[in-house]
Amino acid sequence: MSEGVGGPGFVTERGSFRAEHVADQNAERQAFVLDQIAGRPAVRALKAWALEQVAPAAGETAVDVGSGTGEDVLALATYGAHAIGVEPSPGLRAEAARRAAATQAGRAGGVEFVEGRAEGLPFGDGAVDVVRCERVLQHVDEPGDAVREMARVLRPGGRVVLIDTDWGTAIIHPADPDVLRRMLGYFRDQTANPYSGRRLREVLTDAGFEITGETAATWIEPQEGATTGFVGMMHTTAARAGAITEDEAAAFTKTLSDAAERGAFHMSLTMYAVSARKP
Template sequence: MTETEVPGGTGFVTERGSFKAAHVAEQNVDRQAFILDQMAARPAVRSLKSWALDQLAPTAGETAVDVGSGTGEDVVALHELGARAIGVEPSPGLRAEAVRRAAGADVEYVDGHAEALPFEDESVDVLRSERVLQHVDDPAVVVQEMTRVLRPGGRIALIDTDWGTAIIHPADPDVLQRMVDYFLRESANPYSGRQLRGLLADAGLEITGETAATWLEPQAGARQGFVGMMHLTSLQAGVITPEEAEAFAKTLGEAADRGAFHMSLTMHAVSAIKPRAV
């Protein structure tokens, strides 16, 4: 591993250690697919995916869109409920992987960005987006764009993480705070989870449901994923010293060896409907 590389894991991570959607073209597709697979297997994520699908309840004849569709499994899930299912994904590599995984299912994957969706006004019945807003600089613009394409009576569900709720233990409090502060500064929209309800309400949508789930990282997460890269990227940025980086990794690794490592954060989901004209 070079000094600029970081291991795959919980966050939107590239070899540059970036957490912004603007760097999507620079990502290693195999690594990103691996990260998405890891995340999709987590109980908190599975729970919120299921909740969102229940809220959206797509039916035959409806057009259902997944914005930021990644490897495409959620598009297939929308299709299996009878909808015309379309995934919007800016990464050509991930779109190709989604097509491969769909194995001939009658789904579509199109190029596009959340800020400029490739759909006509009021042409979409159902729209979902998961862990996308945390990576964009202006989430209000994105939600307004999603609202634009929804038909009156159309349903939307957003899922996202609130990185301000992350808890990591054990670690030196001062060192950890400096690393967390650096991560939050480098992230486009780290408090996305707590903003979802307000973003939807401000776009003129009627809230129909909301829930949350706690992500609990397994003990292996002390040495990989988000936690495994924190000290590396922080060291590279000059936020901590080599000695502090080494101590951080050693402390968490030893805690994991005895089953005492803890990392948790809260993920949120909110659903809404676009009002019909009176």
Template structure:
């Protein structure tokens, strides 16, 4: 499946809950198109590329290492790790979504990367068998992120390194938006995310799992480009859900979407959220 800059009409059926374990798709093909579009669009953002580069350098996969990406999506970072650890080592992507796993396998066909089914709370690796772990924007979708941190600690060898990256949705900012409407919109969205403030909790969760956390915590503001804001599919979807929940009136939702879209078409809209990257090490 090639990367496509065109916003697919199927994205109107996409929900943030599509990344959650117990979600059941009403249209699996449409959902997969939405998932791939969102992941590809995020990967192309310069801010995401910078944080990923910083994170990969921090955990420094070496030739011969076993490197694991938990929740690998379309597999781009697994391929990057494969180039560093192979042929003596292994780069393994863990992805529970069968459609995304199939896309990852197709895109990584010549890389030597491996992709397997699995979950963050039950990783398919023996104790102390992995050198490098990365996990990006998975904890926000987990009802038990502390359990995932313990799993990372379990599989890391002494000297093993992990980087966990996640958003904190309380940091989301948007313009233009009425402050009260934006507050109720955000609170509605947060209620649909199992762990919406994941970013701020990563350090203590990894420490409680017995890992030593680096003092330097990476961060970036993910600023969405005008090309996405000018057709704000996810804003429309989330506003519709907020109306269903009674968080917004239909008039408030329509006004929010219309004013935001018009501003984006003039190059005046702004939407951003902060991601944090925490590096941890296994010393025992």
């Protein structure tokens, strides 16, 4: 979601990293990050579960909110649905359209990509049958407003599925506990809704939806993640912001690098998914 490349949402992907104020020249980098994240086992598992939960019927209209490179729009289209990706970044919309054009669904006109945000979807009341939204709400100041907007555009009986990360579940080992607390605290403070994962059921029920399913998956960073991606840059960013000292930053990265060399580094966090139906 911002300058870094790494984890499943935190300062690295589907939010302020892809917000409309980000210059389009970053689209190639954004697409690279999204492609890397999409390949992780936890993310693949949740994507597959979400698709099974909403399974659009042929002829239905299915919307992916925050569609990025468009892979999930294409997945919705395989069911025979008219699939629409809503994406604020012109650069990512163009990349998604380019990729879609190489597919049967794209050539047949079964997919399209439009400008929009979660808080203001470009559809009329009850015009949509399915909505999916992945790793977006953690970057929304008022996620309840976004989910009520999803309820507005869904027809009665329409289905929705949300996927998001909960940064309160992040574990990094080995690290000085106090330094890690201050670093993670700094990054959580920079995220609008860092505990989004645990709130998915709440925002759906508050918006009047009936819960139909719930699951979770654990993201586990590989050993090389100790010195690359989000973990590889977090100490530098935290030190620049004054959350930790330069000496603490150097000690943090050396500890993790040494641990990775002997196969002892660990970084994980939990991602959640909840599906629901509009009465």
